[in-house]
Amino acid sequence: MITKKALLASGIVAALGLWSLSQAAGQGAMAPATPAPRLGLSIADARAGDAPRPLPALDPAVKARADALFTDADAVGETRALLVLRDGKLIYERYGAGFGPDSKLISWSMAKSITAVLAGFMVADGRLSLDGPAPVAAWQRSGDPRGAIRLRDLLHMASGLDHVEEGDPVWASDTVTMLFGGGAQDMAGFAEAKPAVARPGEVFNYSSATSVILSDILADTLTPSPNSEARREAMRDFIAGRLIEPLGMTSLTPEFDAKGTMIGGSIMHATARDYAKFGEFLRHHGVVNGQRLLPESWMRFMLTPSANDAGYGGHIWLNRSRPAGVTPALWPDRGPNDLFACIGHQGQYIIVSPSQRVTIVRLGITKDDQFPELRRHLADLQGAL
CATH class of the missing domain: 3.40.710.10 (DD-peptidase/beta-lactamase superfamily)
Incomplete structure (x- = not known):
């Protein structure tokens, strides 16, 4: 993935930031900086404009680690959306200033x-x-x-x-x-x-x-x-x-180029809730509402370490040790082996932990030098669950 430092050097990052922000405009983007609880809501049934629902009791350690992704912005960068699901239900949902449940945010490499x-x-x-x-x-x-x-x-x-x-x-x-x-x-x-x-x-x-x-x-x-x-x-x-x-x-x-080819490596847009639905689909190994859409054999392929980098499977990141000298994508020294993630430039994550029955979505803007702290914060949150 292109480094933020390199993009800054070229001035391209300004265009990328505007691109990301433009997708939020007009999509519920002026929601306040609030936890915006719609909790107890099954992510499979979540729809744009859903009315807030009561927030169930949340373990204080989990809430503290989730909130830290917003309050520790100097360390981890700007978090625009954070969702935590257990058993397919939202247990935490919060957005940064100017973003909300209907904001469509860029995927980058997710x-x-x-x-x-x-x-x-x-x-x-x-x-x-x-x-x-x-x-x-x-x-x-x-x-x-x-x-x-x-x-x-x-x-x-x-x-x-x-x-x-x-x-x-x-x-x-x-x-x-x-x-x-x-x-x-x-x-x-x-x-x-x-x-x-x-x-x-x-x-x-x-x-x-x-x-x-x-x-x-x-x-x-x-x-x-x-x-x-x-x-x-x-x-x-x-x-x-x-x-x-x-x-x-x-x-x-x-998004597509002028020849009609999907830019399938880096440019799609969706709400945080819809990214969470994709994470849940992967957590259930391609099954939705009891119906198998994707063969189990394909999910096994995607989640099997590749021969040359055990931290990468079939176009998805795995919580495994990578070759010596290579920066870890996740946290194999702390998290479960079955944890995996879709990861994008500037700190976009769909993190799935099947053994914990948990999916986490984090969207935002993180600089290169902030990534170690962002990974630590996300590992702390996953560990608290």
């Missing part, structure tokens, strides 16, 4: 896990193969080593392509060039044109460009049309029928 679930639906439908060659037209020429890249390799961030997530200077990174520079008009074309520098499955290389390649594969599978609007509509319809409607994630809004 979108990667949503993209992985969409790929899982297509594999379950028999439209894609996890271990067959990834169907990317640009890689199908005879002798092209990229033709050996599998869907599995893309989902494990092990394509072997020459993708650079963080550059020095920042504009040398693929992600900035792809999202805001010369690759922005055709993000998948930019990402897929990169040469192979390693064999598929050989090296872990976290890359937002990889997730855009997956998004391109999904769109190509849904429609043969190169028309950008046809691609957008096909993807929107698929997401609505397989994810938004069954889960009630009515605020989920994916």
Whole structure:
């Protein structure tokens, strides 16, 4: 993920902040800085505009650790939304000044896990193969080593392509060039044109460009049309029928590039409650209201450590030790092994702890040097539960 420091150096962070704030405007964004309890509410039944409900008794240690994510802003950055669910029911819900239950906030890289679930639906439908060659037209020429890249390799961030997530200077990174520079008009074309520098499955290389390649594969599978609007509509319809409607994630809004490719690695928007619904869907291993939507085998794949980084599964972060010298994504020295998370730039988290029957959503703005404290605060909250 691109560092905040690097973005500051380039001035790009100002644009990113405005982008995030613009999505909150007009979405209940002027709610006061209050716990806004709507508690006792089942997240599966939560709808925009729900009236407040009485707050059940909450363990003081849990409340103190949750409140600290707002009051310790100098240490952890700005928290805009924090939800804690146990057994699918909200036990804590609070928003920062200017945000509320109807505020749509940017996902950043939490979108990667949503993209992985969409790929899982297509594999379950028999439209894609996890271990067959990834169907990317640009890689199908005879002798092209990229033709050996599998869907599995893309989902494990092990394509072997020459993708650079963080550059020095920042504009040398693929992600900035792809999202805001010369690759922005055709993000998948930019990402897929990169040469192979390693064999598929050989090296872990976290890359937002990889997730855009997956998004391109999904769109190509849904429609043969190169028309950008046809691609957008096909993807929107698929997401609505397989994810938004069954889960009630009515605020989920994916963004697309000019070619109609979903920006599946970094730019979706939703309310905190709808991100929580996605977390609950993962906690229940793809089952909603007793109905299995995603095969258990796909959830096992997503939550199995990848070969080159045990802290990463199939486009999702795991609470496992990472290779020596690599910054931990979660807190494997403290939390349960089955804990996992969708994590995005600037401190977006959907944290799921199945053994505790708990889901936590934290959305906000955190700087690079604040991340150790943010992780500690989140680990403290999870531990108190």
